Amino acid sequence: xxxxxxxxxxxxxxxxxxxxxxxxxxxxxxxxxxxxxxxxxxxxxxxxxxxxxxxxxxxxxxxxxxxxxxxxxxxxxxxxxxxxxxxxxxxxxxxxxxxxxxxxxxxxxxxxxxxxxxxxxxxxxxxxxxxxxxxxxxxxxxxxxxxxxxxxxxxxxxxxxxxxxxxxxxxxxxxxxxxxxxxxxxxxxxxxxxxxxxxxxxxxxxxxxxxxxxxxxxxxxxxxxxxxxxxxxxxxxxxxxxxxxxx
Amino acid sequence: xxxxxxxxxxxxxxxxxxxxxxxxxxxxxxxxxxxxxxxxxxxxxxxxxxxxxxxxxxxxxxxxxxxxxxxxxxxxxxxxxxxxxxxxxxxxxxxxxxxxxxxxxxxxxxxxxxxxxxxxxxxxxxxxxxxxxxxxxxxxxxxxxxxxxxxxxxxxxxxxxxxxxxxxxxxxxxxxxxxxxxxxxxxxxxxxxxxxxxxxxxxxxxxxxxxxxxxxxxxxxxxxxxxxxxxxxxxxxxxxxxxxxxxxxxxxxxxxxxxxxxxxxxxxxxxxxxxxxxxxxxxxxxxxxxxxxxxxxxxxxxxxxxxx
Numbered sequence: 001x002x003x004x005x006x007x008x009x010x011x012x013x014x015x016x017x018x019x020x021x022x023x024x025x026x027x028x029x030x031x032x033x034x035x036x037x038x039x040x041x042x043x044x045x046x047x048x049x050x051x052x053x054x055x056x057x058x059x060x061x062x063x064x065x066x067x068x069x070x071x072x073x074x075x076x077x078x079x080x081x082x083x084x085x086x087x088x089x090x091x092x093x094x095x096x097x098x099x100x101x102x103x104x105x106x107x108x109x110x111x112x113x114x115x116x117x118x119x120x121x122x123x124x125x126x127x128x129x130x131x132x133x134x135x136x137x138x139x140x141x142x143x144x145x146x147x148x149x150x151x152x153x154x155x156x157x158x159x160x161x162x163x164x165x166x167x168x169x170x171x172x173x174x175x176x177x178x179x180x181x182x183x184x185x186x187x188x189x190x191x192x193x194x195x196x197x198x199x200x201x202x203x204x205x206x207x208x209x210x211x212x213x214x215x216x217x218x219x220x221x222x223x224x225x226x227x228x229x230x231x232x233x234x235x236x237x238x239x240x241x242x243x244x245x246x247x
Numbered sequence: 248x249x250x251x252x253x254x255x256x257x258x259x260x261x262x263x264x265x266x267x268x269x270x271x272x273x274x275x276x277x278x279x280x281x282x283x284x285x286x287x288x289x290x291x292x293x294x295x296x297x298x299x300x301x302x303x304x305x306x307x308x309x310x311x312x313x314x315x316x317x318x319x320x321x322x323x324x325x326x327x328x329x330x331x332x333x334x335x336x337x338x339x340x341x342x343x344x345x346x347x348x349x350x351x352x353x354x355x356x357x358x359x360x361x362x363x364x365x366x367x368x369x370x371x372x373x374x375x376x377x378x379x380x381x382x383x384x385x386x387x388x389x390x391x392x393x394x395x396x397x398x399x400x401x402x403x404x405x406x407x408x409x410x411x412x413x414x415x416x417x418x419x420x421x422x423x424x425x426x427x428x429x430x431x432x433x434x435x436x437x438x439x440x441x442x443x444x445x446x447x448x449x450x451x452x453x454x455x456x457x458x459x460x461x462x463x464x465x466x467x468x469x470x471x472x473x474x475x476x477x478x479x480x481x482x483x484x485x486x487x488x489x490x491x492x493x494x495x496x497x498x499x500x501x502x503x504x505x506x507x508x509x510x511x512x513x514x515x516x517x518x519x520x521x522x523x524x525x526x527x528x529x530x531x532x533x534x535x536x537x538x539x540x541x542x543x544x545x546x547x548x549x550x551x552x553x554x555x
Contacts, residue, residue, distance in 0.1 A: 027554060027555050028553075028554040029550075029551060029554040029555060033546075034550060034554055035549060035550045035551065035554065036546045036547040036548050036549050036550045037546050037547070037548050037549065038548060038549040040549060040551055086554065087550065087554075089543035158555070165553075165555060234555075235551055235555030236555065237555045
């Protein structure tokens with residue numbers, strides 16, 4: 001029986017397995033030094049870090065971090081964070097030094113706090129990424145033969161009240177409910193097909209990153225064991241932490 | 248809580264220590280040189296200019312200590328003799344007013360830094376026996392034995408500039424080639440003498456003594472150029488509270504000098520003074536915390552705006 005090249009490759013390199021995915025928000029205030037003498041995000045951070053520590057306890061070959069940003073691309077995970085652009089009195093990176101964008105910077109810090117020092121890859125996905133862009137990135141996340149943990153950084157709506165960053169938009173509530181529900185029950189299809197236009201209007205910075213998670217899980221053909229570990233909106237922005245076990 | 252150790256991501260703001268010793272040791276307590284300390288005035292007098300006997304009675308004085316501690320005072324400065332001319336108070340009477348009270352404060356507040364404002368060695372000995380940590384020699388080494396008492400009790404010492412005036416003497420036609428130079432030279436000489444006698448280098452402060460041997464112009468210049476004094480590397484104490492240089496600058500009576508006092512406090516903090524001897528603790532604490540936030544030596548309390 002003839003063997004196609006793809007079948008031969010699949011036999012030689014077992015396909016990649018995403019063993020787990022962790023979803024965390026990426027507000028600057030998760031960076032401890034930015035909030036001053038009070039740690040306003042202690043509970044949120046602890047939940048995200050412990051979800052990551054749990055997911056990486058299975059000793060994956062790699063952690064792949066995906067976060068929303070203005071543009072999509074691969075990032076060197078060894079780049080420094082630039083906390084200074086948000087505040088503190090610390091030194092600035094020397095001019096021209098590349099630094100991680102916010103979503104990946106928060107991911108880097110969470111991984112550090114979870115004790116992960118193993119191989120890491122990082123990608124941004126444009127907030128307005130198309131379905132095709134999302135699918136293409138989902139297909140590039142893992143390499144044949146490796147066991148990977150995904151860390152997906154994204155926030156819900158920032159328009160959840162009169163003091164919220166984007167003021168109040170009542171549509172934020174059903175949108176975030178739907179998003180939280182999908183994360184709670186492992187609904188990859190819903191994540192992949194979140195409405196980009198409405199997400200933009202509601203200042204949902206995580207839409208395209210969530211879509212990448214949805215597409216990656218669809219490609220795996222796995223059924224996630226999902227748990228929503230944290231949901232709140234103390235400053236008018238929805239923060240969600242979820243853990244999906246896939247294998 | 249002082250220090251950046253709690254916040255491992257917080258950068259250390261200054262590459263060099265603000266004072267030569269780097270640490271201020273006041274009796275049993277040690278403070279980082281970036282900590283700004285409030286010293287609350289507690290008068291055991293009938294006639295001090297601001298409170299006019301409000302804490303003459305011991306119970307009221309203890310109540311004031313409780314209040315200023317609750318408001319954030321790091322140090323209390325107990326005084327038994329009005330700074331200006333007034334009722335004659337001999338050493339025995341000064342001891343009666345201060346020593347027993349120091350013992351009572353020490354019993355109730357084991358960790359509070361207790362200072363006593365006195366120029367007399369005899370009084371210094373009595374109050375150190377009772378538990379005082381700091382001798383505030385507001386009359387600039389008039390009694391040279393007071394520094395030896397500090398050595399004897401491992402107490403801290405404030406070295407002040409009076410322009411050579413005897414205790415309780417108001418300035419009259421004082422003039423200086425350079426008042427700041429005089430303040431630095433005299434206080435540093437007193438500080439170095441104290442250390443040579445055996446006072447712990449970490450326990451000596453210098454105080455330009457606003458209004459002591461100075462007219463308002465002199466006190467304003469000392470404030471304006473306080474950075475020259477802090478540049479000596481000795482920790483600087485300032486006593487600005489409701490003083491006449493504030494009153495004359497703003498043409499305001501004693502009860503209306505708080506805003507002016509706090510403005511002088513802010514400028515002094517910007518220039519690096521470390522200890523603030525005051526009547527109003529809560530307001531001073533706020534000003535110092537705000538200036539420290541601006542300087543970048545103290546993290547703000549709680550920052551959320553724009554970071555969610």
